[in-house]
Amino acid sequence: MPSDATPDPYAHPIAFGQRLKILRTRRGMTRAQLGGLVGDRTASWVRALEEGRLQTPKLETVLRMAEVLRLPDLSALVGNSSVPVSLFAGxxxxxxxxxxxxxxxxxxxxxxxxxxxxxxxxxxxxxxxxxxxxxxxxxxxxxxxxxxxxxxxxxxxxxxxxxxxxxxxxxxxxxxxxxxxxxxxxxxxxxxxxxxxxxxxxxxxxxDPHAIGVASWLTAQAHRDSGPGHYDAADKVTADALEFLTPLLPDASDHVLAITGALIFEAGYTAARRRETGTAWRRWDQARAMALRLPGDYYHPITSFSRAIMGAHAVTVAVELRAGGESVRQAAASDATAIPSRPRRARHRIEEARGYQLDGQPDVALDTLDRAHQAAPETIKYNGYAKAIVLEHVESKVPARRRRASELAFTLGLLTA
Structure with a gap:
């Protein structure tokens, strides 16, 4: 390998801090961004980890880092791992x-x-x-x-x-x-x-305006889920799509109204990822106004956008803003049973579990993940947030919690006997 080439973070025996720096850089993320997304940590804390002046953090923090960095497997960050876990790609x-x-x-x-x-x-x-x-x-x-x-x-x-x-x-x-x-x-x-x-x-x-809206919605999601370095691209896609669709709204079908509402919320979702609280909630309000223009029983077949989904979207905004108490309040106000889609209902349960986890209610989080599994096992099986919560509590010092988390881990295929 040339001397000026980027090291391979998967090559042994690169230290944890070196891996972290390489993976963070590849994701286009600053130290301040990573520290904030991990849990209100500072850029200097991340730098100390990368330079080896701090020891490898506890498992829960490593899991959160892997989650934020969208890593395919935990071992990408820690090297040889005793926990065979694929976080975001099974x-x-x-x-x-x-x-x-x-x-x-x-x-x-x-x-x-x-x-x-x-x-x-x-x-x-x-x-x-x-x-x-x-x-x-x-x-x-x-x-x-x-x-x-x-x-x-x-x-x-x-x-x-x-x-x-x-x-x-x-x-x-x-x-x-x-x-x-x-x-x-x-x-x-x-x-x-x-x-x-x-x-x-x-x-x-x-x-076809509806087809263009759906494709834009999915493309924006692909950019957003690629990490902070792609948030601007996600925003550009949603902005261009909304500029195209807005003049059509006075005579639009329910499907076009719905995909417009879904795109508005998508912009709010990205804002929440950026921790832009005001913009995130303003976009949620605008999306809700669009949902109220739809029939009460309407449910978009692709995006799930509807009046019924707005409570779930509010939970997502609060969770992405890392507001535990607000996440729990929004979860209490939402009605998961009103969501007819099983995978979307399971996704909502996972978001609720993230909120309870943020709010320091791990047992409720595990119970909520169990309900997500009941709704749609394949949704939780491939969801990194759910896996991270379960694996964190596999090491709990509370026996009942550790037992419950281990049962879920076995169910999801994260641990083997």
């Missing part, structure tokens, strides 16, 4: 390979006739319904996606008229949206980005 779903093969293929031949766009849209509607209702939603949509991807790609290729091609591109964009939900938190970041970019291109080609 071992990969059994159907990931088949989905990836379909995404990577290009239908250049015309040996069979593509299904009609209406047929593809009907299959998509059934797939979204299955995603929201099945506890093993990744398994269900993972089985449907390969054929959907191939058929939607083929429909675009075989469309002769401009209107038919735009309709086919809209359907293809939605197929990519469904694919992005499946690939999220899987161990293949390049695949996620490939899907997001293709979804945006297909949406733009379709000229």
């Amino acid at each position: 071992p990969g779903h059994a159907r990931l390979g088949a989905v990836k093969d379909a995404i990577n293929a290009y239908p250049l031949t015309m040996r069979r006739e593509a299904p009609t766009t209406a047929h593809i849209q009907a299959r998509l509607a059934r797939a979204w319904t299955a995603r929201h209702s099945a506890p093993n939603h990744r398994d269900v949509i993972g089985a449907l996606l390969p054929d959907l991807i191939r058929d939607a790609q083929l429909a675009v290729r075989q469309a002769d008229r401009a209107a038919d091609r735009r309709a086919a591109q809209s359907a293809l964009s939605e197929v990519y949206s469904l694919s992005q939900f499946f690939v999220a938190y899987q161990p293949d970041a390049p695949l996620l980005w490939r899907i997001a970019e293709r979804g945006m291109i297909a949406a733009q080609e379709s000229e």
Whole structure:
């Protein structure tokens, strides 16, 4: 390796502090940003860790660092680890390979006739319904996606008229949206980005405002979840999409109103990640106003945006702002049973658990994670926040808490007998 090359943080025996500095730098994060996100620590504290003047922190702090740095595995930060944990990317779903093969293929031949766009849209509607209702939603949509991807790609290729091609591109964009939900938190970041970019291109080609809004929403999420160095890009995507959609709102359908509301909240989510309290809550208020323009029983099939979801969104804002007491108050005011989607309900339970954890109520946090598992086991299995909470309490000095956390850890596959 050249002398001026960046060291590999996974090479042994690089010290913890060196690994931390390399991984932080790669994420585009300052010491002050990392320290603040870990738990109101200072930049000098992070520097002391990186320079080896402080010992490796306790497990709970290391877990939080790995969470903030969006590391695929705890060992990336600590080297050889006695706890085999994948924080944000599990071992990969059994159907990931088949989905990836379909995404990577290009239908250049015309040996069979593509299904009609209406047929593809009907299959998509059934797939979204299955995603929201099945506890093993990744398994269900993972089985449907390969054929959907191939058929939607083929429909675009075989469309002769401009209107038919735009309709086919809209359907293809939605197929990519469904694919992005499946690939999220899987161990293949390049695949996620490939899907997001293709979804945006297909949406733009379709000229469909709803498709463009959904693709923008998912692209902004991909940027936001890539770390602080990508927050500006997330904000730019949401701002551009809102500028495009806003003039259309007076005569917009419920779906366009909903995706606009989802994008407004997305801007608030990123603001909360930045710890911009005023902006985050202002955006939540604006999103709630948009939700109130929707029918009371309306529920967006892709983003889950609705009146019912705003309580869950309030919990997320409070948690991302690291406000434990406010998180608990918002959790008490929200109604998880009003969320019809099982994976979205499970995600809300995880956010509630994060709030209870922040508020110093670990036993309630574990109970809430158990309810998340009951709602949708595959959601909690691939969620890094849930894993970090569970693993922290595996080492608890309180026997009952340690036992409960260990049971959850075994259930989630984080620990083996």
